[in-house]
Amino acid sequence: MPETGVRPETGVRPETGAGPVPDPPVTLPQTRTCPFDPPPEYAELRETCPVAPLALTVGPGVGSGWLVTRLADVRAVLSDRRFSHRNELIGLPIPPPFPMDTYAPPPAAPGAFIKMDQPDHSRYRRLLARRFTMRSVAALTPMITRLTEEYLEAMAGSGRPVDLVSAFAEPFTVRVMCEMLGVPEALREPLSRHLAVLSRMHYTVEELITACTAIAEALQDLVAAKRTDPGTDLLGELATAEGLTDEEVVNLAWALLGGGFDTTANMLALGTFALLAHPDQLALLRARPDLADNAVEQLLRYLTISHLGASRAALEDVDLNGVRIKAGDTVVLALPAANRDPAHFDAPDRLDITAPAQGHVAFGHGEHQCIGQNLARATLRIALPMLFARFPDLRLATPADDVPLRSDMLHYGVHELLVETGD
Numbered sequence: 001m002p003e004t005g006v007r008p009e010t011g012v013r014p015e016t017g018a019g020p021v022p023d024p025p026v027t028l029p030q031t032r033t034c035p036f037d038p039p040p041e042y043a044e045l046r047e048t049c050p051v052a053p054l055a056l057t058v059g060p061g062v063g064s065g066w067l068v069t070r071l072a073d074v075r076a077v078l079s080d081r082r083f084s085h086r087n088e089l090i091g092l093p094i095p096p097p098f099p100m101d102t103y104a105p106p107p108a109a110p111g112a113f114i115k116m117d118q119p120d121h122s123r124y125r126r127l128l129a130r131r132f133t134m135r136s137v138a139a140l141t142p143m144i145t146r147l148t149e150e151y152l153e154a155m156a157g158s159g160r161p162v163d164l165v166s167a168f169a170e171p172f173t174v175r176v177m178c179e180m181l182g183v184p185e186a187l188r189e190p191l192s193r194h195l196a197v198l199s200r201m202h203y204t205v206e207e208l209i210t211a212c213t214a215i216a217e218a219l220q221d222l223v224a225a226k227r228t229d230p231g232t233d234l235l236g237e238l239a240t241a242e243g244l245t246d247e248e249v250v251n252l253a254w255a256l257l258g259g260g261f262d263t264t265a266n267m268l269a270l271g272t273f274a275l276l277a278h279p280d281q282l283a284l285l286r287a288r289p290d291l292a293d294n295a296v297e298q299l300l301r302y303l304t305i306s307h308l309g310a311s312r313a314a315l316e317d318v319d320l321n322g323v324r325i326k327a328g329d330t331v332v333l334a335l336p337a338a339n340r341d342p343a344h345f346d347a348p349d350r351l352d353i354t355a356p357a358q359g360h361v362a363f364g365h366g367e368h369q370c371i372g373q374n375l376a377r378a379t380l381r382i383a384l385p386m387l388f389a390r391f392p393d394l395r396l397a398t399p400a401d402d403v404p405l406r407s408d409m410l411h412y413g414v415h416e417l418l419v420e421t422g423d
């Protein structure tokens with residue numbers, strides 16, 4: 001156990017006077033009792049031990065992890081450059097994807113900016129940011145609307161239950177992203193298939209190698225094609241940008257595809273499930289389409305699909321809410337817990353599409369906050385109201401308890417959502 005600022009003889013945190021410190025360290029809570037609520041342990045930790053010793057399974061800092069559950073602390077860490085996002089410094093709070101003798105994560109490859117710190121991170125991020133502003137994304141509204149219509153029409157009229165995930169949420173959101181980036185149609189299915197392997201919590205070494213090789217080869221070919229025929233899309237712009245190597249462009253594209261591949265899709269499907277399970281809120285949204293933007297924000301907060309949180313490593317000793325985090329320690333920011341913090345949100349465990357959701361961390365916070373958030377918001381703000389308008393009698397085709405949940409994936413959601421469209 002590292003030095004914690006906790007009196008070992010009492011286990012009570014002297015500075016904050018909060019409750020007892022868990023001994024042994026907690027493991028990352030993962031078991032839910034309700035599909036829409038984070039694991040119940042979070043509420044108690046947030047109340048009694050907001051910076052709790054956390055057991056890491058492998059990697060740097062094993063034996064010195066922390067779990068942070070209050071919104072103010074989560075935001076403080078995510079906006080503090082004394083906490084690093086470098087891959088090679090961060091230990092895992094969950095078991096690695098396959099058994100391994102040693103887990104020594106490598107530094108980020110050129111272009112893989114997500115796992116970099118300043119100044120490299122912002123040098124790469126700047127190349128992308130212009131395409132993800134609210135203004136740039138607003139220009140995509142006609143395309144997103146057209147695709148929504150297309151997928152909803154395809155779902156209609158079968159008279160049988162339809163899986164909203166495979167018929168709409170997944171292919172539609174992948175297509176929106178690929179249109180924006182400039183990924184040709186022929187590559188979308190294979191890229192999705194291989195990215196889907198990497199979005200699981202567990203896979204074999206062979207599956208890892210097969211998926212990574214296929215993704216890298218497809219993106220290398222794509223970058224080569226964009227160098228000669230860039231078009232007007234984002235990948236064409238990157239491929240012809242001065243001073244970027246092929247490897248950098250491939251990894252920038254991979255970061256975007258990986259980040260956007262299943263996130264918006266999960267929010268769309270889980271958000272639909274949540275609204276169907278809260279008929280009063282759905283009725284309100286149908287009656288007042290002007291609430292759509294706020295409803296999306298509330299769903300992002302309430303559902304927080306990044307259920308494993310965000311991880312950082314301390315670069316120096318830092319005091320956080322009365323606890324000494326030592327240089328080298330891994331800190332896990334429990335985004336689902338922070339987004340239910342009663343110190344910030346009134347009635348945080350209730351889905352209320354009229355309540356303010358400002359300050360939530362569903363997209364993270366600080367320099368690494370989600371670059372795709374405007375695209376995700378635009379997609380959800382268009383797609384959810386159109387779905388409920390097109391199918392006024394939409395309902396679950398199975399009992400809610402039978403909906404298979406994505407607790408086994410890096411992003412939470414539903415594997416399948418069988419619905420009756422009522423058409």
Ligand code: HEM
Nearest residue numbers: 114259260263264267306310362363364368370371372376
């Ligand atoms: C509802 C949908 C989405 C959610 C909930 C979401 C969530 C998040 C979160 C929590 C982070 C911060 C992680 C951290 O700080 O460790 C993040 C970062 C990121 N997201 Fe998203 N995301 C969504 C959609 C997208 C989309 C559509 C794209 C791509 C087009 C994308 C690409 C990225 C990238 C590249 C980063 C890393 C940014 C950086 O390190 O500077 N995300 N996302």
